[in-house]
Amino acid sequence: MTSLPRDGAPPLAIDTPIRRRVLLLARRRPTTRGSLLALLALALAVMLAPLLAPQNPYDLASLSVMDNRLAPGEQGMGGITYWLGTDSQGRDMLSAILHGMRTSLIVGVASTAIALAIGVAAGLVAAQFGGAIDSAIMRLVDFMLGFPSILVALVLLSAIGRGVDKVILAIVLVQWAQYARLMRAAAMVERRKEYIEAAVNFGLPTRHIMLAHLLPNSIGSVLVVATISIASAIALEATLSFLGVGVPVTQPSLGLLIANGFEFLLSGEYWIAVFPGLALVALIMSINLIGDRLRRSLNRRAL
Amino acid sequence: MSAPLLELKGITRHFSAKRSLAEHILGAFGHASAQPKILRAVEGVDLEIRKGEVLGLVGESGCGKSTLARVATGILPPTAGSLAYAGRDVATLSRAQRLEYLLKVQMVFQDPYASLDPRMNVERIVGEALAVHKLAPRGDIAARVEKALTEVGLDPAYAKRYPHQFSGGQRQRIGIARALAVEPDLLVCDEPVSALDVSIQAQIVNLFLDIRAKRAMTYLFVSHDLGIVRHVSDRVAIMYLGRIVEIGPAQEVFSSPAHPYAAALIGAIPSLSRRKRSFEPIPGEMPSPLAPPSGCPFHPRCAHALPVCSERRPVLAPIAPGRQAACHLHAAEAAS
Numbered sequence: 001m002t003s004l005p006r007d008g009a010p011p012l013a014i015d016t017p018i019r020r021r022v023l024l025l026a027r028r029r030p031t032t033r034g035s036l037l038a039l040l041a042l043a044l045a046v047m048l049a050p051l052l053a054p055q056n057p058y059d060l061a062s063l064s065v066m067d068n069r070l071a072p073g074e075q076g077m078g079g080i081t082y083w084l085g086t087d088s089q090g091r092d093m094l095s096a097i098l099h100g101m102r103t104s105l106i107v108g109v110a111s112t113a114i115a116l117a118i119g120v121a122a123g124l125v126a127a128q129f130g131g132a133i134d135s136a137i138m139r140l141v142d143f144m145l146g147f148p149s150i151l152v153a154l155v156l157l158s159a160i161g162r163g164v165d166k167v168i169l170a171i172v173l174v175q176w177a178q179y180a181r182l183m184r185a186a187a188m189v190e191r192r193k194e195y196i197e198a199a200v201n202f203g204l205p206t207r208h209i210m211l212a213h214l215l216p217n218s219i220g221s222v223l224v225v226a227t228i229s230i231a232s233a234i235a236l237e238a239t240l241s242f243l244g245v246g247v248p249v250t251q252p253s254l255g256l257l258i259a260n261g262f263e264f265l266l267s268g269e270y271w272i273a274v275f276p277g278l279a280l281v282a283l284i285m286s287i288n289l290i291g292d293r294l295r296r297s298l299n300r301r302a303l
Numbered sequence: 304m305s306a307p308l309l310e311l312k313g314i315t316r317h318f319s320a321k322r323s324l325a326e327h328i329l330g331a332f333g334h335a336s337a338q339p340k341i342l343r344a345v346e347g348v349d350l351e352i353r354k355g356e357v358l359g360l361v362g363e364s365g366c367g368k369s370t371l372a373r374v375a376t377g378i379l380p381p382t383a384g385s386l387a388y389a390g391r392d393v394a395t396l397s398r399a400q401r402l403e404y405l406l407k408v409q410m411v412f413q414d415p416y417a418s419l420d421p422r423m424n425v426e427r428i429v430g431e432a433l434a435v436h437k438l439a440p441r442g443d444i445a446a447r448v449e450k451a452l453t454e455v456g457l458d459p460a461y462a463k464r465y466p467h468q469f470s471g472g473q474r475q476r477i478g479i480a481r482a483l484a485v486e487p488d489l490l491v492c493d494e495p496v497s498a499l500d501v502s503i504q505a506q507i508v509n510l511f512l513d514i515r516a517k518r519a520m521t522y523l524f525v526s527h528d529l530g531i532v533r534h535v536s537d538r539v540a541i542m543y544l545g546r547i548v549e550i551g552p553a554q555e556v557f558s559s560p561a562h563p564y565a566a567a568l569i570g571a572i573p574s575l576s577r578r579k580r581s582f583e584p585i586p587g588e589m590p591s592p593l594a595p596p597s598g599c600p601f602h603p604r605c606a607h608a609l610p611v612c613s614e615r616r617p618v619l620a621p622i623a624p625g626r627q628a629a630c631h632l633h634a635a636e637a638a639s
Contacts, residue, residue: 193417193418194412194413194414194417194418195417195418195419195420197373197378197410197412197418198410198412198418198478198481199431200377200378201376201377201378201405201409201410202405202406202431202432202435202436202485203377203401203402203405203406203432203436204431204432204435204436205435208435212431213420216422217420217421217422
């Protein structure tokens with residue numbers, strides 16, 4: 001069942017806590033370690049963006065139109081070197097990317113956290129109570145999952161307008177259902193085990209059984225999926241912003257930066273779209289690699 | 304004879320078997336029976352467990368003994384029939400009285416790997432009910448847990464460990480300590496040793512006997528292992544297809560079983576003294592509880608079946624003082 005990892009480290013026990021699992025895995029696999037470091041570096045850079053960025057890209061007064069579309073490495077009028085070039089407004093791309101990534105990460109993490117909370121609660125309730133409540137919740141889930149997520153988000157955002165909060169709302173709406181389904185499946189398996197019967201035998205309140213026994217024992221796989229979903233939430237946000245229904249122009253995310261540079265791609269000014277694109281790839285890839293390792297570590301047969 | 308601690312009257316437990324999607328669709332067009340299938344796990348069982356005794360409950364797998372155990376502990380509500388604990392009908396109890404009944408009738412489970420929450424340490428597992436129901440002051444819980452662990456032969460120093468750090472036998476001891484922590488009167492043991500190694504089985508059985516001696520504990524001991532049941536039980540009930548077919552003092556039932564099914568079961572016990580090498584298996588298999596046979600549920604497999612056996616179901620009737628059997632053979636004997 002538990003195959004030995006290639007480098008001979010001890011196999012993970014079935015109930016090794018997730019925290020320890022992540023640490024062990026990070027030590028074991030160079031790709032995981034690399035992406036964990038990359039993600040930490042990106043997160044740090046994003047948090048310190050106002051300090052690190054050479055320029056405040058939202059302060060129009062600090063921008064000089066004379067510096068527009070400078071190639072990477074060129075020096076501007078004010079004597080600053082623009083290492084990643086500037087866009088058509090003369091905005092430093094490095095600063096724009098740091099700030100844009102902040103918006104992207106906030107949207108990704110916040111929407112996943114909210115969707116996770118709603119989905120887990122719905123799935124837990126469905127699994128515990130069964131019957132009509134279960135049917136009602138799960139038919140709603142089926143209904144939500146029946147639509148392509150990009151379509152739901154596009155329609156919603158074109159109806160309620162742009163804004164970071166509205167993008168988060170749209171992503172929560174399309175993502176909670178998958179967590180609900182996963183959580184219900186995991187909780188149904190746990191609910192049949194004898195330790196739940198023992199808790200019933202002790203006359204423990206249903207609320208206590210759900211929160212103290214069912215939740216911690218069935219949330220593992222859902223959390224793993226959630227890490228991967230942060231990446232897809234970021235990608236969805238980028239897509240929506242690229243299409244012009246996502247975040248407002250005053251708060252550009254990576255997707256919006258790519259959209260801004262898109263028209264200059266063919267005229268040779270590649271940096272305006274390519275650098276935000278690379279940043280987006282690095283962000284999504286590091287999250288995906290970590291999530292993928294987590295998923296495999298939980299699926300013990302595939303370790 | 305002492306008064307019954309727990310009395311089961313006409314306990315019936317059905318499960319509705321889920322229909323497949325195809326059956327649902329056919330049902331909608333009137334091609335399949337509209338009636339959902341019903342699994343009759345336990346059918347009209349009367350049983351009384353007297354204070355201080357060990358009542359063994361035996362039968363093949365699938366005969367409903369685990370379901371009956373779960374009804375007795377209050378984990379599963381019965382479909383029909385009533386339960387009386389210490390003379391009071393459980394259905395009429397107030398919330399607080401019902402909780403008291405739940406705690407006084409504790410269960411020891413079969414699978415020591417599934418019966419402990421893997422994410423809780425031993426102290427939380429054993430002390431959970433005490434803490435949640437505030438049965439002991441917060442500061443006393445650790446001491447109560449320690450006492451329960453010592454009683455089942457575990458080192459109290461293990462209190463902070465997690466279930467996966469223990470062997471099957473140790474886990475089963477934790478399960479017993481969890482039950483003992485709430486000071487029960489009746490332990491319902493559902494195949495408590497069948498998942499353990501034979502060498503460990505003896506230790507756990509002896510632990511039950513020790514607890515019995517120390518606490519004057521009453522047991523409902525469910526097992527398919529006749530050897531163990533014979534060793535621990537004062538009285539024994541034999542179950543077949545959701546019904547009790549024979550009940551009586553263990554010594555008498557084992558030495559001269561009255562019901563043909565009981566006789567066949569007991570005849571199959573390997574014995575050293577008799578040097579028995581061949582077995583007479585009961586022909587056929589146990590019928591499905593989804594579609595029990597007409598008349599006596601055992602008649603398709605019974606060597607002594609009479610014509611009446613397929614028509615009328617025999618009821619449990621006294622055959623000797625303290626002994627009852629459900630068989631037409633005995634009714635015929637009594638009549639002649």
